Amino acid sequence: MLNGNLKLAIQKSGRLTEKSLQLLRTCGLDIENYSDRLLVSSRNFELDLLFLRDDDIPEYVQDGVADIGIVGENVVIEKEADVDTIKKLGYGKCTLMIAIPEDKNMLSLDELNGKRVATSYPKILANFFRNNKIDAKIIQISGSVEIAPSLGIADCICDIVSTGNTLKLNKLKKFTNVFDSEAILIGNKNFDKDSGKYAILKNLIVRIESALNAKTSKYLMMNVPKVALPRIREILPSLKSPTILPLADESMLAVHAVIPSDTFWDIQNDLHEAGASGLLLIPIENMIL
Numbered sequence: 001m002l003n004g005n006l007k008l009a010i011q012k013s014g015r016l017t018e019k020s021l022q023l024l025r026t027c028g029l030d031i032e033n034y035s036d037r038l039l040v041s042s043r044n045f046e047l048d049l050l051f052l053r054d055d056d057i058p059e060y061v062q063d064g065v066a067d068i069g070i071v072g073e074n075v076v077i078e079k080e081a082d083v084d085t086i087k088k089l090g091y092g093k094c095t096l097m098i099a100i101p102e103d104k105n106m107l108s109l110d111e112l113n114g115k116r117v118a119t120s121y122p123k124i125l126a127n128f129f130r131n132n133k134i135d136a137k138i139i140q141i142s143g144s145v146e147i148a149p150s151l152g153i154a155d156c157i158c159d160i161v162s163t164g165n166t167l168k169l170n171k172l173k174k175f176t177n178v179f180d181s182e183a184i185l186i187g188n189k190n191f192d193k194d195s196g197k198y199a200i201l202k203n204l205i206v207r208i209e210s211a212l213n214a215k216t217s218k219y220l221m222m223n224v225p226k227v228a229l230p231r232i233r234e235i236l237p238s239l240k241s242p243t244i245l246p247l248a249d250e251s252m253l254a255v256h257a258v259i260p261s262d263t264f265w266d267i268q269n270d271l272h273e274a275g276a277s278g279l280l281l282i283p284i285e286n287m288i289l
């Protein structure tokens with residue numbers, strides 16, 4: 001479709017699909033339910049979405065079929081794609097790790113020397129071995145890596161582990177982390193910076209940053225006695241100076257502040273003790289700093 005729209009590739013159906021669509025919607029993009037279509041245009045932004053298998057996204061972006069893409073960093077590194085990393089997106093977090101049979105004990109990385117390690121991430125694993133000067137044999141398998149040791153074709157495995165349940169089921173245990181990954185926004189390297197598409201991309205990046213900032217912040221509102229204001233300001237880990245508003249009761253003030261989401265439960269007790277009441281914590285949808 002040669003319509004001048006920015007082309008963004010995302011995973012067609014998998015762990016990153018819903019969160020990627022959610023991020024785009026938080027950015028204000030109106031995207032219709034895509035069902036089984038390969039390509040969908042946003043109704044209110046110059047963007048076409050291409051739905052692809054995640055493994056194909058790095059190459060499509062590298063070759064310019066898509067201008068940008070959202071995909072796991074693990075896939076980008078494994079495919080050795082020549083693309084720009086524009087932004088980490090904070091979801092789809094996972095760890096590629098080496099696991100060994102439960103009944104084996106390995107104390108140091110050195111003990112991997114000479115071992116056979118099954119994985120579907122041969123490139124990332126080879127990098128890890130190179131960086132740690134380990135001489136081990138990589139057995140490339142495309143799926144169900146965790147059964148390789150019980151089949152006798154490998155001594156250990158290197159795979160994405162989330163809960164550890166799959167490991168347990170296959171009588172394996174964690175040995176060492178190899179690579180921490182999350183969803184990233186990647187871009188074609190030959191983007192023409194004077195093109196209309198580049199302007200669209202810049203606009204999209206501002207929106208994405210605003211959505212990501214908002215996710216980690218909340219809006220806190222409370223009432224405080226006037227005399228307690230200095231102490232309240234000390235406690236608040238506010239990003240900016242708080243907003244202070246008069247109340248009908250002249251001995252009281254309303255204080256509003258944007259705070260990092262994860263600090264609320266650490267400070268709420270101190271705020272209370274300092275005299276704050278009626279604390280309200282409100283989610284923020286977008287925030288441009």
Ligand code: ATP
Nearest residue numbers: 011014015016053054055072074092093094160162
């Ligand atoms: P596709 O059909 O598109 O090839 P897939 O089966 O290869 O899909 P998914 O399992 O949907 O891929 O995972 C997509 C990405 O999600 C992974 O590449 C990884 O970056 C990330 N991810 C996050 N948590 C996990 C997890 N627990 N297991 C596997 N991948 C995870």
Ligand code: ZN
Nearest residue numbers: 053054055056
């Ligand atoms: Zn895949």
